[in-house]
Amino acid sequence: MQQVGLLVGKDLRIEARSRQTIGLVVVLGVLIVVVLGLGLGTQQGGGVAATAVLWTAYLFSGVLCFEKTMGVERADAALAGLMMAPVDRSVIFVAKLVSNLALMALVSTVVTAAGVLFFSFDLSAAPGQFIGIMSLGLVGFAAIGTLFSAVVSSTRLQGGLLALTVFPLSLPLVISSTQLLLRIFRDGESAGGQALAVIIAFDVIFLVASWVLFEWVLEP
Amino acid sequence: MNAPAIPFSPPAILTADLPVEAVRLGLVIDDRAILRDIDLAIGRGEFVAVLGANGAGKSTLLKVIATLTKASRGELHLFGRTVTRESADLRARIGLVAHQSMLYRELTARENLRFFARLYGIARANDRVELLLDVIGLGNRGNDPIKSFSRGMVQRVAIARALLRDPELILADEPFDGLDAPSVATTQKLLEHLHQSGKTIVLVNHDISQSLELARRIIVLRSGSVLVDAAADKLNRASVLAEMGGM
Secondary structure, rough: HHHHHHHHHHHHHHHHHHHHHHHHHHHHHHHHHHHHHHHHHHOOOOOHHHHHHHHHHHHHHHHHHOOOOOHHHHHHHHHHHHHHOOOHHHHHHHHHHHHHHHHHHHHHHHHHHHHHHHHHHOOOOHHHHHHHHHHHHHHHHHHHHHHHHHHHHHOOOHHHHEEEEEEEHHHHHHHHHHHHHHHHHHHHHOOHHHHHHHHHHHHHHHHHHHHHHHHHHHOO | OOOOOOOEEOOOOOOOOOOEEEEEEEEEEEEEEEEEEEEEEEOOOEEEEEEEOOOHHHHHHHOEEEEEEEEOOEEEEOOOOEEEOOOHHHOOOEEEOOOOOOOOOOHHHHHHHHHHHOOHHHHHHHHHHHHHHHHOOOHHHOOOHHHHOOOHHHHHHHHHHOOOOOOEEEEEEEOOOOOOHHHHHHHHHHHHHHHOOOEEEEEEEEOHHHHHHHHOOOEEEEEEEEEEEEHHHHOOHHHHHHHHHHO
8 A cells, every 4th residue: 555655646746746637638628528518509408418528528538647647657668667666566557546546536527517517517416426426437437548558558559549449448337327327317316226237347347357457468 | 690700608507596597588579589598697796798789689688687578488587586477576686777767757866766765665765865866976956857857867867766775686778878978987987886896787788899898798699699698808899790790
């Protein structure tokens, strides 16, 4: 835990100093909400459009966020320095995941606020359930993103490749959480059922799989 | 290909605590052999330079010895122990310097060194960092970010990072790359000082004359194979260049 704390602290310190990732990612997320909001019409609020637009913003912002945080390790081969340390590679995965989640939490807060305002999306009916479902979704998304950002960053095919791998894998999360939120906010039902089970199962499977596989995909 | 003109010394009889001992080491990536049947034994306190043309496998060999890349076949023993993926304690005895700094440019020199010192679990990390900053002559620039440093200053911090754990084996992968003349001289002095203090040094370099001057033993790689393994004073620039396939 001490090593995880050290690595996360380093990531957040670098981010706080450079503000390279968070600035770009927040702007991208808000832009997506605005552009899609203008295209779809802002009075579509409370339904499919708002949650789908929010997920679209999370996905694109997330991919950029994962690329940037792994890019810090690739620049000047700092990753080799980490790998020379007596640190298990799974510790590096957990630390990167926590750093990505911290940044995504900040981004999703801003993006969600923009979405709520733009789409007049009334969260007051179940704000806790909205936060819970989206948080569960983001954990699974960040697990995949952290794993594949390590894979993609060691290839020459950076850029779009991460999105191409992460977006299709994230579909179960997007579909399930959107269905769940629709049931809560449109139909007035409570959270639960198959959709929630899919999200939780997805999180567990991809957290464990990413944790195990990270050791094998991390190359200096 | 005829037998090499330069005397080839087979590896010494394997000894239990040699810093580096490779037996028929091979690495294949995408069906291409990067390293082929490398037999190598490096004793304590040796200063070995590994030379070769681009793509000969020099840096890859160093990565394998540093345990960063796993060999496809053969055996690698460090300090008498077989290398596995869980060789964290072996890595603690190795210091790696490369032409890339392995530092975070947004952090200061002091923050970088403190971060790695704590990650490496060094007792009295802050004292060790201050000592090394003084050794590399950057005590007064410790609070400046790495991105504000010249290439030579960055390389000195990179050497300090490699020395944090007081390693027995120092692997240097083209540490002079991109340095100006004064920085080359400073880095050379640091390596010589480390060698004199008993460290084992493996230097990957492309400057033949400099390697002949610094190292006591020269290994020439070509297409992933050891072509020459001889004492530096038995070689000259022209003969090494010929073996590298230059002229």
